[in-house]
Amino acid sequence: MAKKTYLQALNEAMRLEMERDADVFIIGEDVGKFGGCFGVTQGLFDKFGSERVIDTPITESAIVGAAVGSAVSGLRPVAELMFVDFIGCALDQLFNQGAKMRYMFGGKAKVPMTLRMPQGAGVCAAAQHSQSLEAWFMHIPGIKVAIPSTPYDAKGLLISAIREDNPVIFLEHKMLYGVEGEVPDESYTIPLGKADVKREGADVTVVATSRMVHSALEAAETLAASGISVEVVDPRSLQPLDSDTIVESVKKTHALVVAHEAVGFAGPGAEIIAQVAEKALDYLDAPVKRVAAPFCPVPFSPPLEQAFIPGADAIVAAVKSLR
Amino acid sequence: MKSPDKKVLLSMFGTMHKIRAFETACQEFFAAGKIPGFVHLYLGEEAVATGACATLRKTDMITSTHRGHGHCLAKGGDLKFMMAEIFGRKTGYCKGKGGSMHIADVHIGILGANGIVGGGGPLAAGAALSSKYRKSDTVTVCFFGDGASNQGTTQEALNLASAWKLPLVFINENNGYGISCPQSKSMAITDIADRASAYDMPGVVVDGNDVLAVYEAVSEAVNRARQGKGPSLLECKTYRWRGHFEGDPTVYRPESELKEWMAKDPIPRFAKKLLDSKQATQAELDAIVGGVKKEVEEAVAFAESSPYPELADLLEDVYA
Ligand SMILES: Cc1ncc(C[n+]2csc(CCOP(=O)(O)OP(=O)(O)O)c2C)c(N)n1
Ligand SMILES: [Mg+2]
Numbered sequence: 001m002a003k004k005t006y007l008q009a010l011n012e013a014m015r016l017e018m019e020r021d022a023d024v025f026i027i028g029e030d031v032g033k034f035g036g037c038f039g040v041t042q043g044l045f046d047k048f049g050s051e052r053v054i055d056t057p058i059t060e061s062a063i064v065g066a067a068v069g070s071a072v073s074g075l076r077p078v079a080e081l082m083f084v085d086f087i088g089c090a091l092d093q094l095f096n097q098g099a100k101m102r103y104m105f106g107g108k109a110k111v112p113m114t115l116r117m118p119q120g121a122g123v124c125a126a127a128q129h130s131q132s133l134e135a136w137f138m139h140i141p142g143i144k145v146a147i148p149s150t151p152y153d154a155k156g157l158l159i160s161a162i163r164e165d166n167p168v169i170f171l172e173h174k175m176l177y178g179v180e181g182e183v184p185d186e187s188y189t190i191p192l193g194k195a196d197v198k199r200e201g202a203d204v205t206v207v208a209t210s211r212m213v214h215s216a217l218e219a220a221e222t223l224a225a226s227g228i229s230v231e232v233v234d235p236r237s238l239q240p241l242d243s244d245t246i247v248e249s250v251k252k253t254h255a256l257v258v259a260h261e262a263v264g265f266a267g268p269g270a271e272i273i274a275q276v277a278e279k280a281l282d283y284l285d286a287p288v289k290r291v292a293a294p295f296c297p298v299p300f301s302p303p304l305e306q307a308f309i310p311g312a313d314a315i316v317a318a319v320k321s322l323r
Numbered sequence: 324m325k326s327p328d329k330k331v332l333l334s335m336f337g338t339m340h341k342i343r344a345f346e347t348a349c350q351e352f353f354a355a356g357k358i359p360g361f362v363h364l365y366l367g368e369e370a371v372a373t374g375a376c377a378t379l380r381k382t383d384m385i386t387s388t389h390r391g392h393g394h395c396l397a398k399g400g401d402l403k404f405m406m407a408e409i410f411g412r413k414t415g416y417c418k419g420k421g422g423s424m425h426i427a428d429v430h431i432g433i434l435g436a437n438g439i440v441g442g443g444g445p446l447a448a449g450a451a452l453s454s455k456y457r458k459s460d461t462v463t464v465c466f467f468g469d470g471a472s473n474q475g476t477t478q479e480a481l482n483l484a485s486a487w488k489l490p491l492v493f494i495n496e497n498n499g500y501g502i503s504c505p506q507s508k509s510m511a512i513t514d515i516a517d518r519a520s521a522y523d524m525p526g527v528v529v530d531g532n533d534v535l536a537v538y539e540a541v542s543e544a545v546n547r548a549r550q551g552k553g554p555s556l557l558e559c560k561t562y563r564w565r566g567h568f569e570g571d572p573t574v575y576r577p578e579s580e581l582k583e584w585m586a587k588d589p590i591p592r593f594a595k596k597l598l599d600s601k602q603a604t605q606a607e608l609d610a611i612v613g614g615v616k617k618e619v620e621e622a623v624a625f626a627e628s629s630p631y632p633e634l635a636d637l638l639e640d641v642y643a
Binding site: 029030032033034037055056057058059060061062080085086087089123125126127128129294295297298299300301302304305307308 | 473475
């Protein structure tokens with residue numbers, strides 16, 4: 001195995017799937033020669049040419065719509081929006097069209113498309129380029145939502161997403177692109193809907209997503225020094241959500257903290273906590289805690305942005321407050 | 324059309340220089356690591372915002388773009404508050420919450436830069452609707468790029484303005500690229516102004532590096548809008564000197580193209596016109612350049628000496 005970045009892992013997943021299946025193609029703004037806004041499609045244009053790595057005008061609605069339309073007519077598009085924030089320009093094509101086609105058409109159509117979008121704060125890109133919107137997508141029946149935290153997961157999940165016969169929203173974190181990890185060269189899949197226990201522990205379950213998985217691991221390390229054993233669970237996909245793994249962990253630790261970078265109110269954590277409340281309330285020895293962004297747009301100024309992003313400290317404090 | 328008087332001419336010369344000096348300072352301080360986030364500079368395109376906004380009143384409104392410093396300066400934005408915002412300071416226009424891409428001053432009709440390409444069109448239609456609704460003769464100018472012209476929102480706004488005869492002037496800043504994508508790959512037409520005919524409004528191609536040409540074309544469109552005769556679409560052909568954002572290596576365009584356009588620098592071109600026609604002396608122009616330089620230096624000093632927002636500010640201003 002070799003060390004690769006999250007970005008390289010994603011790039012490799014697309015390359016492998018494009019080699020394997022001639023129906024897979026890439027569509028988005030500046031994804032060609034330029035290599036994508038963050039460089040994720042770098043090199044694919046040179047390898048596969050302009051027919052399979054398609055630069056579009058600035059036209060998010062048509063990018064998503066063209067992905068839906070080409071998918072329902074037999075192709076397997078991997079569309080990219082430069083920032084998840086731009087989904088606002090394209091929502092109808094996603095949620096009224098792509099997400100519902102199969103159901104509305106009585107199960108007689110399929111929409112095998114992947115929509116990749118980077119999320120998250122951390123580069124002072126301000127309110128329209130920094131959001132974490134996973135909860136929006138979780139709320140739409142008909143689409144799946146993947147949200148990898150490591151290079152290994154990024155590759156395996158993206159390959160699964162591309163092979164999936166439903167629309168998959170694939171949420172990357174722009175602060176993770178440079179993160180390195182072990183990634184096999186060969187193709188492999190990680191099923192959507194299978195959580196991963198990133199660290200085993202006995203005292204508290206921390207369910208974290210995306211960049212917050214790294215903060216949770218850092219917090220777990222800090223807490224271990226004070227004798228608190230933290231189990232870190234990464235759902236890896238939010239729809240389907242592997243509540244079994246989460247519930248199992250809570251039954252063992254009897255305490256739950258949920259950590260995500262999306263704002264707390266009606267955020268993804270609300271669903272995770274509701275699932276635990278329904279399935280394992282009696283096992284909880286303490287109230288549940290949420291570590292999330294405050295309920296405001298993402299601010300520009302560096303000190304405010306840093307205060308906005310929930311970090312390892314907040315997780316440590318939340319865990320300690322349970323005891 | 325009568326040509327602008329000396330006061331207007333010199334003011335436009337000053338504005339172009341102000342934008343040039345302001346953007347050059349941004350370039351420098353971004354490189355020095357003092358400006359966080361993204362900055363999209365307006366260097367090379369100064370004549371468009373300058374000529375356009377010189378036709379406007381304080382009560383008129385504009386919608387701007389991610390490349391918005393020039394529009395804001397030309398519409399009368401305060402350099403200090405702008406620079407402080409770009410530096411992320413509490414004294415900035417948006418208290419440090421918006422940054423370069425969200426500078427606004429609604430009290431002088433600057434309805435905001437915009438991080439969403441194509442975000443401005445419908446907003447501009449709404450502002451123009453507001454003028455019409457209140458039976459005011461104010462006009463709105465919508466600045467947008469060649470890339471933005473392909474967004475559905477832009478086309479929807481053009482149609483709305485046309486169907487409702489709104490007092491709205493669409494000013495397309497065609498600098499040939501949307502990030503790495505050349506115009507030839509994002510649309511089949513050469514002149515974006517051609518799209519005006521689909522909306523039954525005047526469509527005019529303008530030399531965007533000639534401030535007087537911009538001034539004249541926009542004056543006519545603004546007068547038309549003020550008189551209730553409806554919207555226009557002006558396409559100002561220009562070029563951005565810098566990369567899409569600071570840090571963009573611009574591998575997608577040939578160096579020769581940049582050189583060609585730099586030779587069409589709108590500022591010396593205008594200075595020469597002023598001098599040749601004896602509408603200004605070199606001493607007058609030098610004094611303006613010196614004054615503007617000082618203003619920019621003061622803005623930088625103000626920004627650098629201003630505090631960052633406090634953490635307690637985080638949850639302020641989410642709601643009215
Ligand atoms: C909805 C949306 N899509 C994509 C982007 C990313 N983006 C920012 S500026 C830009 C290019 C804009 O091109 P143009 O409208 O020609 O303006 P220019 O940068 O040339 O001034 C792109 C694609 C964005 N900010 N918003
Ligand atoms: Mg452009």
